[in-house]
Amino acid sequence: MKAGNLFHVGIVTHDPDATRAGLTARFGYEWGPQIGGPVTVTLPDGIVVDVEMSCAYSITTPRLEVVRSIPGTFWEPVAGAGIHHLGYWSDDIAADAADLVAAGYETEATRGGPDGPSFAFLRSDAGFRVELVGRASQAGLERCWAPAASEVSA
Template identity: 65%
Template sequence: MKADDLFHLGIVTDDLDATKDELSALLGYTWGPEVGGPIPVALPDGDRVVNLRCAYSITSPRLEVVAAVPDTFWQAGAGIHHLGYWSDDVDADCAELRDQGFTTEATRAAPDGKLFFAFARSSSGLLVELVTRAAQPGLEGCWAAPQ
């Protein structure tokens, strides 16, 4: 991982639309379409399908606003929830984070069996999201300016 791979700051909120509206009014952010839906994830207490809803800003620096998901680590709180990084090898980067004392909060497998994304938390509370770089072309559509 390197600093240049940071592509968003994630904020989890109880009210997705109100948070987007507030960031727009206060800081001039504009938003791509809401994306998400039910997705299978592996959590420390077992596999589960969660309904993830989020929107990425078109404006930079890029923000991701995520609707809180009950009974998971996707809970609203003060400030930034996570730092999102592109990864050329999510499995290897996640293993490196574990070697540095991070614990895995959630993972999602890609169709090829490798990790599509992973969330890992440091002992100080820093939460890092690793997303496969293979998803970059599709995700960039989430913050493309409306045509």
């Protein structure tokens, strides 16, 4: 993993609309579409659960992801901090996650895919989280922050 693979900073909030509006008013952020739906994840104890994800990425950089909180999961606002996670592209989620675990990180959730995990969340002993996102998802996610067709000049 390299610093250059960082592609977003995740913020989890109970009120994503107000959070995005505040970031727009104060810092000029613009937003892509809200995306989401049911996601099946595996927790560290092996339990598989379905969660209803909802988020939006900023069009503006540095890229932010505002995620609607999911009560009873680690997708809840972090007390005393606004940052929930740092999102990194990964060419090998299993290997990168194993390196982080060897460095003392704890796995909080993974999502399987046809060729191995499609994402993983790990928490450091300092309390911050890293989200590893498979490079195969990059093209699809980049559509979430591409300028609208009306904003592209001819």
